[in-house]
Amino acid sequence: MDEASGFFETPTEAQGPRQGMFELIRSNPESYCDIWRADKDGRFRVYKALKHEYAGDPVYERLLRKEFEIGYSLDHPNICEYYGFVNIPPLGNCIEMEWVDGCSLDTLLPRGAISKTLAAKIISETCDALAYMHSKQIVHRDLKPSNIMLTYNGNNVKLIDFGLSDSDSHSVLKGSAGTQVYASPELISGGNVDYHTDIFSLGCVIDRLSPAYAKVAKKCCQRDPKKRFQSALEVKRAINSHPKAPIASAAAILAAAAISITLFQTRRWETQERVSDAKASYSDSLRSSADETSDVHDISASGTVSSTGTVSSSDSDHSNSQAVVDSSASHALDSSARPQIKPSHKSIATQKNPAKEVSSDKESQSYRDAIDELFRQAT
Structure with a gap:
């Protein structure tokens, strides 16, 4: 995680002292918690416990309990799952949570190993997680690359660390919180904090992920919250509408x-x-033309047309008298019998x-x- 709260690293990078079955995987001087890992029923679990010097302090005990209650209320595939709030004699009060087999986003950024396609996937899934949180009136307040985990299997986003989250029903600590580089102006100045604060931090993350989304990052990071994107889903739509x-x-x-x-x-x-x-x-x-012409030829072959327009047989006794066709009958033949x-x-x-x-x-x-x-x- 970050230097303020710490979180899990990959097994190869996280080797430390043990308390019985518990292995210390992260401890930072500026953090009020240590992060431990243990095998439970054949599966790794993570335990977040107060450091020895903070154990028993009512303020930090309430802060740890607040983080558990917020985390436990969330159920989303892109958010680390919280299992329970337990007391373990070697460690004291602990948050028991999901072990994410992956690495934090900040370990990938210096390597330049993030393609535009992978960047779009990371941003989209982070937006989904934030949109879900905001729908429950919960603000992360400390969004940054070290709090965005990527699983080794599928490069799926897992949002972690709700130690500085705030909501309508959880306000143990007020005032400035979060890492300065990714914190919004209103968070730094102690002003009104709402979902616009996470949009600003998301813009800072996008700016580091890929220069292809510089315009989206710029709008997220406007000093005036009203000029930023008005929801995480708006940011996601802007990313998805970007040239492929x-x-x-x-x-x-x-x-x-x-x-x-x-x-x-x-x-x-x-x-x-x-x-x-x-x-x-x-x-x-x-x-059609050929058929009508054929009919006319049949009439001519069977007989001649008289002055009255009737047809008579061609008889040898009357051949001379009926061989002549009246001129008017001929005209009638030309005008009426023509197909x-x-x-x-x-x-x-x-x-x-x-x-x-x-x-x-x-x-x-x-x-x-x-x-x-x-x-x-x-x-």
């Missing part, structure tokens, strides 16, 4: 390309369908419709605009 890593951009580009190809194929199929309909309509028209080709239903449907063409052009433009927007977001 290159691999995400590539995925967006591929998605845009896939949509473009799909739209192109759809338009191509629609065009092919319209061409097929037009060809079918034209073929129907030709067949009239009517456009089929399909051919009418395939005629150009200006309104439909305008609608189609607008659709195409909308598709192109959508693709352009996807590419702009991706880049």
